[in-house]
Amino acid sequence: MDTWRNCKVRNIDETYKTELNFVDEFNLSRNGMIKEIEQEFNIIRLCLFESQELDEQYQSVLDRIIVMPLRKLLCEKASVLLNVCPTFKMPLLDGIEVRYDDGQHIVHTPLRIGSIQTWIPVEEWLKQNVSWFDRDVKSIAQMLPKYSYEYILNKLTGKLKELKSEFISLYACEQVEYKGEVMDVYCKRYPEDEIKNQRIYDILEQIGYNKLSIYDYLKHISDKRGAHIDVGHSLVVELVNYADNDKMTLIYYMGIQMIYAAKKQIPELEDYWKEMPCLESEM
Numbered sequence: 001m002d003t004w005r006n007c008k009v010r011n012i013d014e015t016y017k018t019e020l021n022f023v024d025e026f027n028l029s030r031n032g033m034i035k036e037i038e039q040e041f042n043i044i045r046l047c048l049f050e051s052q053e054l055d056e057q058y059q060s061v062l063d064r065i066i067v068m069p070l071r072k073l074l075c076e077k078a079s080v081l082l083n084v085c086p087t088f089k090m091p092l093l094d095g096i097e098v099r100y101d102d103g104q105h106i107v108h109t110p111l112r113i114g115s116i117q118t119w120i121p122v123e124e125w126l127k128q129n130v131s132w133f134d135r136d137v138k139s140i141a142q143m144l145p146k147y148s149y150e151y152i153l154n155k156l157t158g159k160l161k162e163l164k165s166e167f168i169s170l171y172a173c174e175q176v177e178y179k180g181e182v183m184d185v186y187c188k189r190y191p192e193d194e195i196k197n198q199r200i201y202d203i204l205e206q207i208g209y210n211k212l213s214i215y216d217y218l219k220h221i222s223d224k225r226g227a228h229i230d231v232g233h234s235l236v237v238e239l240v241n242y243a244d245n246d247k248m249t250l251i252y253y254m255g256i257q258m259i260y261a262a263k264k265q266i267p268e269l270e271d272y273w274k275e276m277p278c279l280e281s282e283m
Helices: 030-051 056-075 079-086 124-126 146-155 159-168 194-207 214-227 235-240 248-264
Strands: 098-100 104-108 127-131 144-145 171-178 181-188 209-214
Touching: 030 079, 030 194, 056 124, 056 214, 056 248, 079 194, 098 124, 104 194, 104 235, 124 146, 124 214, 124 235, 127 214, 127 235, 146 181, 159 171, 159 194, 171 235, 171 248, 181 194, 209 235
Parallel strands: none
Antiparallel strands: 098 104, 104 127, 127 209, 144 181, 171 181
């Protein structure tokens, strides 16, 4: 038997006082979460308005700002948006697909919004690709410069760390001359082996070597531009995020679509940004 239950309980009405600190946290009510969502949306709207007034040199600055609400609300499973609306859906990625001479495909703006019946869950939306390359099992990564090889190995961590030794075994270092400069490259050990070529392809697919999903796109821009002090930048990712004639990037369109989708699915946000036009099949 617990002896403390038989003891007289000490009254602390006159002695106890709540002590404020920087550790305690409280879960927001639904109304509080709605207010938090509105604040994130206000950040996007402010950037949209400012983009029409500011010079092109400030485009990347505004992108740094807009991408953070996108990542915070759509890429985090415990976000306030997904707490308020667990079944939240986004419009399909529907832009202008352009293929370049090097086999790269990029989804260009403007993005269109189909009817709400065609929208998909956020988890599926994040898996869509904004850019990819036409490469087959045999042609991919025949010869890798040293920096690409090392970046691939750096990606093979966490759940993929067991693949690192296998990938290393599939390549051999060779010293070559390129435009008068001697350099190290990594070539396939078994370029004609279909099974080993397939393994290389499968490993590279897992680290996003050949495709850029919306999730990785948002994560890269927020990591490299906003969330971290970092000197590493992907040139290919940066090429995807360019401004069109209306000074709008993919980031801008995604921000607008997120607000529009929330107005359609969350009753408390129906009257947010009242002057926002109907965008379905018009954007």
